[in-house]
Amino acid sequence: xxxxxxxxxxxxxxxxxxxxxxxxxxxxxxxxxxxxxxxxxxxxxxxxxxxxxxxxxxxxxxxxxxxxxxxxxxxxxxxxxxxxxxxxxxxxxxxxxxxxxxxxxxxxxxxxxxxxxxxxxxxxxxxxxxxxxxxxxxxxxxxxxxxxxxxxxxxxxxxxxxxxxxxxxxxxxxxxxxxxxxxxxxxxxxxxxxxxxxxxxxxxxxxxxxxxxxxxxxxxxxxxxxxx
Amino acid sequence: xxxxxxxxxxxxxxxxxxxxxxxxxxxxxxxxxxxxxxxxxxxxxxxxxxxxxxxxxxxxxxxxxxxxxxxxxxxxxxxxxxxxxxxxxxxxxxxxxxxxxxxxxxxxxxxxxxxxxxxxxxxxxxxxxxxxxxxxxxxxxxxxxxxxxxxxxxxxxxxxxxxxxxxxxxxxxxxxxxxxxxxxxxxxxxxxxxxxxxxxxxxxxxxxxxxx
Numbered sequence: 001x002x003x004x005x006x007x008x009x010x011x012x013x014x015x016x017x018x019x020x021x022x023x024x025x026x027x028x029x030x031x032x033x034x035x036x037x038x039x040x041x042x043x044x045x046x047x048x049x050x051x052x053x054x055x056x057x058x059x060x061x062x063x064x065x066x067x068x069x070x071x072x073x074x075x076x077x078x079x080x081x082x083x084x085x086x087x088x089x090x091x092x093x094x095x096x097x098x099x100x101x102x103x104x105x106x107x108x109x110x111x112x113x114x115x116x117x118x119x120x121x122x123x124x125x126x127x128x129x130x131x132x133x134x135x136x137x138x139x140x141x142x143x144x145x146x147x148x149x150x151x152x153x154x155x156x157x158x159x160x161x162x163x164x165x166x167x168x169x170x171x172x173x174x175x176x177x178x179x180x181x182x183x184x185x186x187x188x189x190x191x192x193x194x195x196x197x198x199x200x201x202x203x204x205x206x207x208x209x210x211x212x213x214x215x216x217x218x219x220x221x222x223x224x225x226x227x228x
Numbered sequence: 229x230x231x232x233x234x235x236x237x238x239x240x241x242x243x244x245x246x247x248x249x250x251x252x253x254x255x256x257x258x259x260x261x262x263x264x265x266x267x268x269x270x271x272x273x274x275x276x277x278x279x280x281x282x283x284x285x286x287x288x289x290x291x292x293x294x295x296x297x298x299x300x301x302x303x304x305x306x307x308x309x310x311x312x313x314x315x316x317x318x319x320x321x322x323x324x325x326x327x328x329x330x331x332x333x334x335x336x337x338x339x340x341x342x343x344x345x346x347x348x349x350x351x352x353x354x355x356x357x358x359x360x361x362x363x364x365x366x367x368x369x370x371x372x373x374x375x376x377x378x379x380x381x382x383x384x385x386x387x388x389x390x391x392x393x394x395x396x397x398x399x400x401x402x403x404x405x406x407x408x409x410x411x412x413x414x415x416x417x418x419x420x421x422x423x424x425x426x427x428x429x430x431x432x433x434x435x436x437x438x439x440x
Contacts, residue, residue, distance in 0.1 A: 030373070058370040059425070062402075065374035066412060068426045076425035103399055110400065131348075135436050138400040142432065145420065167436035174434075178419040 027057050035060065035070040042077050051084050052102025083109050087118070094122035107137030114144035120154045127161040135171050136161060142174035147187035156191065159203035169198040348437035350395035355405075356417060357381060360388040362407045369403025369433070371396055378406055398437040402430035 027043075028036060039060050046056055059080050063073035087109040091100055108121050121140065124133055136157045143153035160170050173194055180190035180197070195202050232240070237255055240246045248256055292300070310318075359365050366378030381390035402422065405413045414421035414431040421429035 026373075055370075058374065058402075062370070062374040062424065062430075063426055065368065065376045066424075066426055066428060072426060079425070107400055131437060134400055135398075135434055138432075138434055142419075142434075166439055168439060171434035171436045174432075175417075175419050 038070045038074045046081050055106050090118035094118050103132050103134035107134040110138050111141030114141045116144050116150040155203050163201040165200045348398045350397045351435050353396045354393050357390045357405050365390040366406045396435050398435045401433045
């Protein structure tokens with residue numbers, strides 16, 4: 001009786017794992033067999049390391065959608081997996097006790113790709129909000145990509161988090177900066193103008209900006225702007 | 229001797245004017261019966277030693293339902309004998325299950341407040357694309373798994389402007405327009421595009437969760 005009961009429990013235990021094991025069903029149905037077999041080891045390794053799978057699967061699907069052959073999809077996916085793995089390791093060194101969400105690792109990877117050191121990014125966790133830091137991390141990366149020094153980009157977002165600025169506004173900071181840069185020569189000047197336009201508080205000592213400007217809701221115009 | 233009623237006898241007895249022996253025989257008998265009953269009630273009544281065994285035997289004799297038997301089996305403490313090999317097998321199975329779960333989380337989509345952004349409601353987002361001489365413009369990106377069917381943009385009447393409003397989940401996304409079903413083009417209104425790794429470029433879209 002007891003042995004039979006244990007067997008039943010084991011069967012129930014294994015049945016419960018089937019949905020988790022079948023999570024690649026969508027990917028399998030959309031990928032040509034040669035692509036699937038080529039990328040499967042990368043995905044298996046990523047799963048073993050608990051890396052975020054979504055960006056990897058998305059990159060593979062993007063390659064297939066764009067008609068890229070499997071032999072070119074594999075190295076791009078492998079490079080992305082390596083980048084995510086390195087980013088997470090560096091963040092864990094800088095933030096040993098923080099729980100890192102998949103989106104935060106991706107956002108940090110985007111920022112580090114633009115030369116923002118992980119030690120600088122870790123400062124954002126000082127004012128971690130209730131939601132994910134994916135957007136603030138990515139904004140830091142986009143500001144750095146537009147010529148803002150890493151330290152200044154981090155300070156802008158750290159101050160925005162600290163003052164409870166709207167993240168919808170913060171997400172529009174890079175595109176608003178692009179608009180400003182058409183008339184202003186220096187990235188810093190464009191950043192200050194964008195911060196003022198979007199009502200994001202300007203941190204003290206930021207390129208001559210006024211500290212403590214009130215936050216506000218930005219206007220929503222242009223391509224890919226939320227709220228349309 | 230006075231001719232008293234029973235009530236008068238009892239009144240005299242209860243007030244102590246007369247003793248029990250002074251009462252009529254019928255009342256004396258009734259009173260002795262009541263004394264006996266009171267004495268029995270004061271006694272420390274104990275169940276016979278055989279009662280417990282008899283009750284348990286009766287319970288065991290009655291048939292149990294399957295459900296009741298299962299509950300009993302689950303809640304009754306017992307000693308489980310497990311060989312080291314079997315214990316190791318269970319441990320390996322547990323590790324395998326954890327490894328199979330996405331992101332190594334016990335319950336997908338829960339437990340970490342940092343994951344909340346991907347679970348928030350989609351945000352309606354407007355995409356605008358200027359494409360002179362295009363007969364069809366579609367939009368695709370990572371939030372639709374790069375579906376090449378894409379999301380069709382609508383041409384504003386009498387212009388080269390194509391537009392669509394799409395619910396996009398909060399997060400950082402890459403996307404591209406497809407002109408006439410084959411030409412992949414980044415969004416010129418979304419700033420400097422990023423290298424897609426395949427020799428083309430994507431636009432970056434950052435969508436923050438709706439703020440109440």
